[in-house]
Amino acid sequence: MTSKRISIIGLGYIGLPTAAVFASRKQKVIGVDVIQDTVDIINAGKVHIDEPGLELMVKKGINSGFLKAVTSPEPADAFLIAVPTPFLKHISEDSVPKPDLSYIESASRSVAKVLKKGDVVILESTSPVGTTEKMAGWLAQERHDLTFPQMHGSISDIRIAYCPERVLPGNIINELIKNDRVIGGMTERCSEAAIQVYRSFVEGNCVTTNVRTAEMTKLTENASRDVGIAFANELSVICDDLDIDVWELIRLANRHPTGGHLAAGARCRRPLHCG
Numbered sequence: 001m002t003s004k005r006i007s008i009i010g011l012g013y014i015g016l017p018t019a020a021v022f023a024s025r026k027q028k029v030i031g032v033d034v035i036q037d038t039v040d041i042i043n044a045g046k047v048h049i050d051e052p053g054l055e056l057m058v059k060k061g062i063n064s065g066f067l068k069a070v071t072s073p074e075p076a077d078a079f080l081i082a083v084p085t086p087f088l089k090h091i092s093e094d095s096v097p098k099p100d101l102s103y104i105e106s107a108s109r110s111v112a113k114v115l116k117k118g119d120v121v122i123l124e125s126t127s128p129v130g131t132t133e134k135m136a137g138w139l140a141q142e143r144h145d146l147t148f149p150q151m152h153g154s155i156s157d158i159r160i161a162y163c164p165e166r167v168l169p170g171n172i173i174n175e176l177i178k179n180d181r182v183i184g185g186m187t188e189r190c191s192e193a194a195i196q197v198y199r200s201f202v203e204g205n206c207v208t209t210n211v212r213t214a215e216m217t218k219l220t221e222n223a224s225r226d227v228g229i230a231f232a233n234e235l236s237v238i239c240d241d242l243d244i245d246v247w248e249l250i251r252l253a254n255r256h257p258t259g260g261h262l263a264a265g266a267r268c269r270r271p272l273h274c275g
């Protein structure tokens with residue numbers, strides 16, 4: 001998708017580095033955020049978040065004219081949605097935390113206004129299985145003049161995909177470029193359109209699957225990492241009691257390909273609890 005316009009919706013820890021990397025590859029990028037201060041800071045070539053290498057990249061993007069920020073969507077060829085997906089604050093009757101999809105709904109409805117035939121919409125936010133299909137529904141509700149994959153399959157006017165973001169803060173720009181991407185299109189044609197978008201900067205493999213598997217992949221990665229962190233924290237508490245150096249223990253356990261896997265997954269990501 002060289003020299004087409006990319007719009008990134010939500011200019012936070014995920015959206016802003018993504019926008020800056022696209023701009024660094026000489027793609028015209030329209031970044032959208034609902035917070036005016038955020039938009040003003042970015043248009044001044046500065047950043048509102050702390051991430052190594054980001055400010056210089058944003059500054060270059062703004063100065064070269066490849067990046068600009070606005071508060072409401074403008075026409076583009078590809079829209080990447082990277083808005084928050086927190087838990088709802090109120091506790092439901094079954095006490096199971098429920099995700100708040102209102103940011104995705106609001107972003108989808110605002111993007112719908114500027115969609116045209118041939119555009120691709122990609123959800124990047126970490127989301128429960130089924131959210132991309134909901135997003136497709138919200139887009140379709142707003143635009144009866146366009147066709148969508150849930151009704152028209154591969155011949156739809158709009159292509160829709162889910163592509164989870166898998167970067168770690170502190171190394172986001174490098175990971176954006178080097179990591180493999182999991183791309184779940186609502187149809188194969190949707191997956192293909194999404195690959196074309198990412199190919200301008202992704203050096204890793206773009207692996208395709210269906211939408212629901214892509215959503216579940218991201219949730220599985222997060223859950224697996226959390227289990228690893230929890231396990232490493234439990235180890236540190238036990239090791240404190242037993243007067244064992246937990247770091248030495250993890251190094252030793254990692255000498256076996258399966259024995260130390262969880263601790264290996266956890267050890268770099270969060271300090272161990274040592275209380």
Ligand SMILES: NC(=O)c1ccc[n+]([C@@H]2O[C@H](COP(=O)([O-])OP(=O)(O)OC[C@H]3O[C@@H](n4cnc5c(N)ncnc54)[C@H](O)[C@@H]3O)[C@@H](O)[C@H]2O)c1
Pocket residue numbers: 009010011012013014015032033034035038082083084085103106107110124125126127165166167168169
């Ligand atoms: N931060 C991470 O390390 C990380 C890693 C992987 C995945 N994710 C996922 O990516 C998504 C985004 O996370 P983040 O850390 O970038 O969040 P963030 O809070 O840093 O940024 C989100 C931005 O979206 C903006 N926004 C909200 N509603 C909007 C709308 N309707 N239109 C335009 N902009 C809107 C907010 O103002 C904010 O600037 C979440 O689903 C998160 O779980 C985050």
